[in-house]
Amino acid sequence: MNAAAAPAEALSLSLIGVPNCGKTALFNRLTGSRQKVANYPGVTVERKEGRFIGPATGRTYRLLDLPGAYSLEPTSLDEAIARDVVLGRHATEPPPDLLVCVVDATNLRLNLRLVLDLKRLGRPLIVALNMSDLARARGFHVDRAALERALGVPVVETVAVRPGGERELVEAIDRHDFSQRVGRIDPPTLTTADVVATQREVRRILDEVNYRVPARLAVLSRLDSLVLHPVGGPLLLAAILFLMFQAVFSWAELPMNGIEAGVAAVGEWIAGTLSEGPLRSLLVDGIVAGVGAVLVFLPQIVILFFFILVLEDSGYLPRAAFLLDRLMGKVGLSGRAFIPLLSSFACAVPGIMATRTIPSTRDRIATIMIAPLMTCSARLPVYALLIGAFIPMRSVGGIFNLQGLVLFALYVAGVLSAMLVAFVLKLTVMRGADRPLLMELPEYRTPNLRNLLLGLWERVRIFLQRVGGIILALMVVLWFLSSFPAPPPGATGPAIEYSIAGMLGRGLQYIFEPIGFNWQISIALVPGLAAREVAVGALGTVYSMSASGDDVAGALSPLIASTWSLATALSLLAWYVFAPQCLSTLAVVKRETNSWRYPLIMAGYLFALAYLASFVTYHTAVALGAGS
């Protein structure tokens, strides 16, 4: 075997293993940051590919990190894809030249079964005995050489979390003779007797290699008796979530202000450099403002995903899902839905991106569909403006403040409608037998900084590239709609009134009149499509305000308080509980579900709910005498 004999094209390797075996950490170790992350075509399963070069042969290896699978008899979309690729039957993946099965040395019982299934296929196989250092440190007896003899395939020790811990695996791959290639393999037909027989074989091999397991670690056992405690567990969960959201809102404030100031400075610099005209307006009001509106959420996304990745890597996330399973199950959601839903209180975009931790596609879609009903931080400026202008500052019952109570009621309205929608989905389109839980609670592990950083970088990249691209394009379109045609010479009203957006707003007025919106609100809703808080600025523009940023709300508040009826204000508040007009959310749903179907359904149902809620609110308020 020599390098010259190797085929010119990259050799394809597939990394496979049961969930929680440390497969992704090993993938990161092998490929570093040379990774491409996308979805498998037509489905929501993440596809990760990386490349590395064999030091001895100079061969290029294309490594595919398959979704975790307990078995080749799939019970989820993830497992079906892993099986199809391994068999060489996947529509868009070539049959792998070599399988690398990652097994957790501290849990061979569960892991060896998959190795035996794979070995039976006849495709070349190398077993990576991962976490071998941890196994030794915890008192396991694992004999690599004996295991290699018993299995009849190469077995190498790996330590995915340590630099150089992948070396033996890379050497073994480099030693492998790739001249024999296996194409498509027919799916194995295993009877239930075969399943039982395989388990007996696993036990025989474990006896043969003298695999010994230590008594369960007392420390970990104590940790679980708190984490899973019926009372202490939920309290700990609440404390962790409180810390997490405190961090998202307080730590992110400084960098967010910095980004806003930076974007404003760039806008001013361009405005000072270029002369007045459409190009300057496009650059400043369209592109710079558009990029700024996207970038400003980046600190919140980084902090949120830092917490989620730590919780995931440490093994806490499935335990939290266990604690909440019954509660979430009542409305047809999985316990795992809670992190994405809570994240959506910051912004639905990272919340929807976080649904990737939900293995069941159906649960994931249901969670995505209700995520925008969680009151995101972008709605706060709108709520603050309307509540400040219309709800009197009054004490209720001596301890509560009426303004605060209204704000709280708006949050509760969002959560309740989310539960209602989830329940309706469960009874209608998402109907079917309950998915089994069957969730492994992995041993606790210290999160690895390198994996955390790679995971964070991956999320940031997805956010900036995919979501940012769509949002930026839409922002430019909206700028165009709001700027053209230009107002005729001698026009007295604000420019937006004469633009396409203005015309749209006047047209929309007929639709929104029954729910009490005037034409100014209708126009403001159009640029509000880009980001909800933009509606406040747009209202300022419509009412010919020259102030910018926070000053708009201050100047606008007395004006709308004197010109709008209370019924109109309440109706607009009800509208914003559902607020279907967030293009960023719809863009990320399109990306995450790989189809237009779900964003369109989402926009449709949110619009219908928003209209209905506003209609009921407006007419109830008018009937109660708040119409003028």
Add this chain to the structure above:
Amino acid sequence: MDASATPKGVSLEPRSISLSALMPGATGAVVGVGTEAREFSPVERRLIELGFVSGERIEVLAQAMPGGDPFVVRVGTTTFALRRREVETVWVEVSSPDASP
């Protein structure tokens, strides 16, 4: 114990009871999975693949409150959160019966 022991009739075995009936603290060993009336269901098959095979040690570690469902079961060296109705046909021989109902 033989891992291939047929599940047939295990429900009639006087000392074996359904895993779904156990409370936290209970320990024992798996006798078998399934009922004699039919083939394995997909969930039963998956449970076997996850390690619920005859002779394997099990321990109930915790349960969610209220309702005691789902609950946490350690089988061999692996810990799972399971819903009680999913493991109704996992038959176990209890070694600390004081913790069973």
